[in-house]
Amino acid sequence: MKNTKMKELLQKLGTLVALAILVLIFCITMPDKFMKVGNFMNILKQASINCLIASGMLCALITAGIDLSVGSNCVLCTCTIGVMVQSGITNPFLLVLCGLAVSTLAGFINGTLLTRLDLPHPFVSTMGMKNVLWGLALVITGSKSIAFTNTGIDGLMWIGGGSLFTTYYEGTTKVKFPGIPFSFILVIIVFIIFDIFLRKTALGRQIYCVGGNPEAARLSGIPSKNVLTFVYTLSGFMAGMAGIVSVGRLASANGNAGSTYDNDAIAACIVGGASFTGGKGTIWGTLIGALLMAVIRNGLNLAGAKNDVQYIVIGSVIILAVTIDVFRNKMEAKARKMAAQ
Amino acid sequence: MKNTKMKELLQKLGTLVALAILVLIFCITMPDKFMKVGNFMNILKQASINCLIASGMLCALITAGIDLSVGSNCVLCTCTIGVMVQSGITNPFLLVLCGLAVSTLAGFINGTLLTRLDLPHPFVSTMGMKNVLWGLALVITGSKSIAFTNTGIDGLMWIGGGSLFTTYYEGTTKVKFPGIPFSFILVIIVFIIFDIFLRKTALGRQIYCVGGNPEAARLSGIPSKNVLTFVYTLSGFMAGMAGIVSVGRLASANGNAGSTYDNDAIAACIVGGASFTGGKGTIWGTLIGALLMAVIRNGLNLAGAKNDVQYIVIGSVIILAVTIDVFRNKMEAKARKMAAQ
Amino acid sequence: ACGGKKTEAPADTENKTGTETETPTTGDVKVAVVLKTLASEYWGYVEAGCKAAGDDLGVDVVVVGPGAESDIEGQVSMIEQQIGAGCDAIVCAPNDAGAAQGALQAAIDAGIPVLAVDTNVGIAGQTSFVGTSNVDAAYEGGKWAIEQAGTDAKAVIIYGQEGDNTSNMRMEGYEKACTEAGVEVLAKLSGNNLTDGATKAMEDLLSAYPDQIDIVLCHNDDTAIGAMNACKSAGVSDITIVGFDGNASAVKLILDGELVKATVAQQPYEMGYQVVEAAVKAVKLEPVDEVINAPVQVVTAENGQAYLDNLEAMKG
Amino acid sequence: MSEYVVELKHITKRFPGVVALKDMSIGIRPGEIHGLIGENGAGKSTLIKVLTGVHTPEEGEIFVDGQKVVFKNPVQSREAGIACVYQELNIVKQLPVTDNVFMGRAVKKGLLLDYPRMHAEAEEALKTLGHPEINVHLECGKLGVGQQQMVEIAKAVSLDAKLIIMDEPTSSLGKEEIEQLMETVRGLKAKGVAILFVSHKLEELFELCDRVTVMRDGEHIITEDTVNLTEDSLINAMVGRTLDNLYPKEFGTKGEVWLEAKGLNEAGVLHDVSFKAHAGQITGFAGLVGAGRTETMRAVFGADKLDSGEIYVKGEKVHIRTPKDAIKRKIAFLTEDRKGQGLVLNLDVRTNLVLANMKGFSNGPFLDKDRIEQAGNDNVSALKIKTPSLNEVVGQLSGGNQQKVVIGKWVNTDADIFIFDEPTRGIDVGAKIEVYRVMNDLVKAGKCVIMVSSELPEILAMSDHVVVMRGGRVMADIDRDTPHFNSEDIMKAAWGGELD
Numbered sequence A, B: 001m002k003n004t005k006m007k008e009l010l011q012k013l014g015t016l017v018a019l020a021i022l023v024l025i026f027c028i029t030m031p032d033k034f035m036k037v038g039n040f041m042n043i044l045k046q047a048s049i050n051c052l053i054a055s056g057m058l059c060a061l062i063t064a065g066i067d068l069s070v071g072s073n074c075v076l077c078t079c080t081i082g083v084m085v086q087s088g089i090t091n092p093f094l095l096v097l098c099g100l101a102v103s104t105l106a107g108f109i110n111g112t113l114l115t116r117l118d119l120p121h122p123f124v125s126t127m128g129m130k131n132v133l134w135g136l137a138l139v140i141t142g143s144k145s146i147a148f149t150n151t152g153i154d155g156l157m158w159i160g161g162g163s164l165f166t167t168y169y170e171g172t173t174k175v176k177f178p179g180i181p182f183s184f185i186l187v188i189i190v191f192i193i194f195d196i197f198l199r200k201t202a203l204g205r206q207i208y209c210v211g212g213n214p215e216a217a218r219l220s221g222i223p224s225k226n227v228l229t230f231v232y233t234l235s236g237f238m239a240g241m242a243g244i245v246s247v248g249r250l251a252s253a254n255g256n257a258g259s260t261y262d263n264d265a266i267a268a269c270i271v272g273g274a275s276f277t278g279g280k281g282t283i284w285g286t287l288i289g290a291l292l293m294a295v296i297r298n299g300l301n302l303a304g305a306k307n308d309v310q311y312i313v314i315g316s317v318i319i320l321a322v323t324i325d326v327f328r329n330k331m332e333a334k335a336r337k338m339a340a341q
Numbered sequence C: 001a002c003g004g005k006k007t008e009a010p011a012d013t014e015n016k017t018g019t020e021t022e023t024p025t026t027g028d029v030k031v032a033v034v035l036k037t038l039a040s041e042y043w044g045y046v047e048a049g050c051k052a053a054g055d056d057l058g059v060d061v062v063v064v065g066p067g068a069e070s071d072i073e074g075q076v077s078m079i080e081q082q083i084g085a086g087c088d089a090i091v092c093a094p095n096d097a098g099a100a101q102g103a104l105q106a107a108i109d110a111g112i113p114v115l116a117v118d119t120n121v122g123i124a125g126q127t128s129f130v131g132t133s134n135v136d137a138a139y140e141g142g143k144w145a146i147e148q149a150g151t152d153a154k155a156v157i158i159y160g161q162e163g164d165n166t167s168n169m170r171m172e173g174y175e176k177a178c179t180e181a182g183v184e185v186l187a188k189l190s191g192n193n194l195t196d197g198a199t200k201a202m203e204d205l206l207s208a209y210p211d212q213i214d215i216v217l218c219h220n221d222d223t224a225i226g227a228m229n230a231c232k233s234a235g236v237s238d239i240t241i242v243g244f245d246g247n248a249s250a251v252k253l254i255l256d257g258e259l260v261k262a263t264v265a266q267q268p269y270e271m272g273y274q275v276v277e278a279a280v281k282a283v284k285l286e287p288v289d290e291v292i293n294a295p296v297q298v299v300t301a302e303n304g305q306a307y308l309d310n311l312e313a314m315k316g
Numbered sequence D: 001m002s003e004y005v006v007e008l009k010h011i012t013k014r015f016p017g018v019v020a021l022k023d024m025s026i027g028i029r030p031g032e033i034h035g036l037i038g039e040n041g042a043g044k045s046t047l048i049k050v051l052t053g054v055h056t057p058e059e060g061e062i063f064v065d066g067q068k069v070v071f072k073n074p075v076q077s078r079e080a081g082i083a084c085v086y087q088e089l090n091i092v093k094q095l096p097v098t099d100n101v102f103m104g105r106a107v108k109k110g111l112l113l114d115y116p117r118m119h120a121e122a123e124e125a126l127k128t129l130g131h132p133e134i135n136v137h138l139e140c141g142k143l144g145v146g147q148q149q150m151v152e153i154a155k156a157v158s159l160d161a162k163l164i165i166m167d168e169p170t171s172s173l174g175k176e177e178i179e180q181l182m183e184t185v186r187g188l189k190a191k192g193v194a195i196l197f198v199s200h201k202l203e204e205l206f207e208l209c210d211r212v213t214v215m216r217d218g219e220h221i222i223t224e225d226t227v228n229l230t231e232d233s234l235i236n237a238m239v240g241r242t243l244d245n246l247y248p249k250e251f252g253t254k255g256e257v258w259l260e261a262k263g264l265n266e267a268g269v270l271h272d273v274s275f276k277a278h279a280g281q282i283t284g285f286a287g288l289v290g291a292g293r294t295e296t297m298r299a300v301f302g303a304d305k306l307d308s309g310e311i312y313v314k315g316e317k318v319h320i321r322t323p324k325d326a327i328k329r330k331i332a333f334l335t336e337d338r339k340g341q342g343l344v345l346n347l348d349v350r351t352n353l354v355l356a357n358m359k360g361f362s363n364g365p366f367l368d369k370d371r372i373e374q375a376g377n378d379n380v381s382a383l384k385i386k387t388p389s390l391n392e393v394v395g396q397l398s399g400g401n402q403q404k405v406v407i408g409k410w411v412n413t414d415a416d417i418f419i420f421d422e423p424t425r426g427i428d429v430g431a432k433i434e435v436y437r438v439m440n441d442l443v444k445a446g447k448c449v450i451m452v453s454s455e456l457p458e459i460l461a462m463s464d465h466v467v468v469m470r471g472g473r474v475m476a477d478i479d480r481d482t483p484h485f486n487s488e489d490i491m492k493a494a495w496g497g498e499l500d
């Protein structure tokens, strides 16, 4: 049982192969730089924000939608917290609450726009919202960046910046094991919840139904509009979570910080097996997709690759990863057909 | 006949209403700045590159696809020309030929990746290519910007920068009528060709068919894969055209210039009535969409609106424009329903 | 279209450009300022300076800028619009000098004075350039860091967007400082001008060169904050990070004794103020210097408080 | 207590361009099997969707157990005890069978779904329908169409409903499965469940129903006990006139062999399939569901890849790799799945009608508007396609009218060899005759027609020559003038028996 499940997982995730190959290549070419515990922890840290955003994006993609506002929304959350801190509020719970509330509200507006106005596709509403939220983030911060260091919110900053199980060389402050980044532990917790949510709850399954065949969902009495509204609200909430993590990770709030987030999240989901036509995608696939992206960036940085080379390599790897997946699916279908004989 | 067609067009394009309202608002609030012939000519000039790119994007959207590489591709074309000019080549025909060839090839690769590798959705392949092309543009220019002014390619620069029918106050060099920008005349010519192509030719209709149901199209003898390959090649070609226009428009080649182009083109198409689910969209709708975007930007700039406000307004107008269209469609359906006997 | 000749050639002395009409009174003077973007702290200071000058001189100042520094076409459009809408002088901080030259030619042709701020346009007929060379400014920052860390130190550079002119120039300045002092540059990575990108880049640099990096030279303050994050979470404390721009948030960190030890401030407010001043002079056909140098300041723990107070005062 | 479990009174429902229901009333008694019949586009499916809360009628009332109700959505209807198998498959292909059976419902244990129980119940429901072989863990997209239809039926049956509506449930089922389904329906009736059964197959209605309601143009025509009805009176009520001959067979002159297949093989699907089809004849393909007839035709048409085998068109050996090659060889192929493979649903009728012959309707690269208009109008009148105009989006036509558009699409090609895969699936008796007439005309014009059909009467009446398949193999090849040309022998061959 467990074994077959593992096998299934492996089969389903052709990208895991791509990830493994990539790691292997980097390990061989840069054993001294890449193949270090500390570096692997770095990769996890670097993937965290993308993972959180991608989890919400995944739900939108499963419903055959998209949420282009996640990047701006994440930034808006951080900026909200930044402005509050500037005005002297340092209660971490209050800050987290307000940050999440703002992002969740923005997500809810996305969903409402889509479903109540009967917009044809969330691309429009979320692209519109992306601009609106970006503008808001700039307005509230006065287009200035706000630094969090030494503002008395170290507890909050620990979420994004702290590590567990850090060990030091005896009697020094020299780090032996840099610890597991708490942000990644958070990601794992969130992803386990998502996994259960998507696979085992009624609402989770309804998300797949709405994406796979909206007409069937409607005829089966699934309240598609509510499900969609929920999905975009959830996506907003997850963007907020990412915003909270970035408080500690970036130690600053800047209205322009989110420009690359949307595409990174989409790439993680798609590379991880989700599809624009909806009904497909798993959270673990998304994790692998996000890690794949993080590993490429990390490896190229370690190799000292320039911007331009990085663009070319990242582009190629994205295409390659998906190609491997498509190829593996075809092989599998062929094998099934042969077995049917 | 002509009359009903005009009426139909008006009916089909709810966004035209949005555009009219917007122009009216700006005319009323800024009669001195906005409501000037020169400014209107500016708007046309400013919409040109987006129009050209959007025309190719429209075809991709009609097939239920997307082409995220257009921005980079446009820039790559300009940079190719830039590098050639730097190396002393000034024959405009040769320059145009090479620029278009590079972009068309890139588009062809997009199409080939999509159809021959059986990728699930062009988002991935074109996002990958976007990065690759961007990187290439930086590599060939050595990450430096190349100025075209005074390099002896004035003829070529006239395409993007020149105007027709410019008049001056008698005996002076003071401009009376700044002339119709040639780039926009080019747009109109291209769009008329596109209109005929999409509505009246077999291949054009096939693009809609492939977008609506690729399997049905294939079984009807339409070579879906070839049609798709053609669409992405065309999109690449149009990006190349935009690249040629930007030689004169920007008077420089810079590898980073294309970052906003993709989204602007998508927005123009979607605001103009295209849909992510394919099978929908007209070239005139796209024109209106592109003009709408250009008018907002222009008006806000003239009003001296700050970036943050601009983001918010642009986001809202995008949502609003599409909402008006959806609403008008609903009204029309309702009217037809009431008329049914 | 290049080089349209005036009918009545004005006294074409070195730096001033005149129009055929009579000198306008300051009340009607309109100065258009097109910056690289407005959505950032640095350009916010420039904008504030421009507006303050406008108020002080009693002229109408419009400040616009595209949403991002990479939006070259957006900036060209803005220049066209401002010329089209009518202005008596135009000030520009070009995102791409070549592109701006193309667009500003119309102003030169129409006899409208053209001024550059922060980054030079370099168009023939340009009235004035107010700013500092980014190369020199970065050089100053680099030199300061090397003074602190010693010439046997090793440095890394985290740059912005490759292909971006400003980034290229700052890179040149930093490298110049390092080569002069014989400091080895271990690596150069892009942080894409974002804190997120810079954090990742610095983490990776620390991984690649453990215990070797003494100096981190950054292309802006957000990048410096990112580098600081990475160092802190890696437990690195003996490192000198230099930022660029002189943003308040960065200066506060410097004063707090964080790892960001300095930021190169180009006096954005001053630049903004002076360029508008110069523009008004040009409109009034008064002589204007071809290059107006704004002073560069390396803001450190010593002069940081004064700098901040100054910023505060300017805002008020 | 009312006489009816569910009653609709004076329902009017409008769509843009059409009034689908006009003052329509119908009452269903508890425990009865109530047949509903009418031409394509008569409004049957619309009526059903009003009943299930999918459409809200402009006028009229709905009563359940004598109580007036208003259904705003499908959940309310389901909660009132109404379950439905819709005409079009409503399967989420990416999800497993269990999820589809329980779509829109949840069996929970705490916060989570109780999958073990759901799997068990889904298995149970499929077993009672005679399909224990369907793996409930498998994604639905991997099942055959017939199996998918069974999942759809299981979805309705597993609800504890007092009224189950079935909108043409048998159109994608084979004979055996139809028998099984009828058993199930009778079993439900015995339990006191009322059934509303829509079908275009008269014999099914006579075999199964207690009463039948006939609709025409959205209006109620008659409701009668089945015993008082004859085929003729039913058809008369439906189409407003009598049809003397349901199968108007006409003969052409037998010509050369125009299509010949030799030893077609496709791993796991086709085994050494050979057949010949003559010009001027209708070659029927009989067999049970899954016999491999569709696969054979797809292979011939170049839609699927063959592992080996030869195809001859008009005596010439050809290599057909894509449908385009086949069309070039003047082969037409009407697919059985109109939605997935036949039509571009979001485009207009006009475009769909010329889909397969854009070249033929072009002058150079340009489409010839007038000729297209002409051909479209001809199709609409010849095939009696019920559509507001040629500009109507095909997806909004009723199921049967969509099928007619697909037929029109192929009639508009200048093909010589026509392959019709289940051409009369889901179309009404009147329209069927039109389709037969189309085939007759083709044959008389000397064309070669292949008709794949699961309806034996149709095969017997219309074919000049029958090929019987089973399990991807050709079992028999029977000419019209041989003694084996009868239903017993064909069925025997379809079941794998030897004919002497």
Ligand SMILES: Nc1ncnc2c1ncn2[C@@H]1O[C@H](COP(=O)(O)OP(=O)(O)OP(=O)(O)O)[C@@H](O)[C@H]1O
Residues within 6 Å of the ligand: D015, D016, D018, D019, D020, D038, D039, D040, D041, D042, D043, D044, D045, D046, D047, D087, D386, D396, D397, D398, D399, D400, D401, D426, D428
């Ligand atoms: N959603 C819709 N929008 C517009 N028109 C519709 C819609 N649904 C049905 N119609 C129209 O309503 C009429 C009745 O259609 P309906 O599907 O009820 O017919 P039907 O009796 O079920 O036919 P069939 O036997 O072909 O299934 C048709 O003319 C059809 O075109």
Ligand SMILES: Nc1ncnc2c1ncn2[C@@H]1O[C@H](COP(=O)(O)OP(=O)(O)OP(=O)(O)O)[C@@H](O)[C@H]1O
Residues within 6 Å of the ligand: D144, D145, D146, D147, D174, D269, D287, D288, D289, D290, D291, D292, D293, D294, D295, D296, D336, D454, D471, D472
């Ligand atoms: N209802 C079904 N049950 C089981 N298998 C099926 C079913 N429908 C199709 N298949 C699968 O598809 C293969 C060939 O089916 P095909 O569609 O060619 O048969 P057919 O004779 O055309 O039947 P149909 O009447 O369904 O069109 C079979 O070998 C079988 O594996």
Ligand SMILES: [Mg+2]
Residues within 6 Å of the ligand: D044, D045, D046, D087, D167, D398, D399, D400
């Ligand atoms: Mg129906």
Ligand SMILES: [Mg+2]
Residues within 6 Å of the ligand: D293, D294, D295, D336, D421, D452
């Ligand atoms: Mg079949």
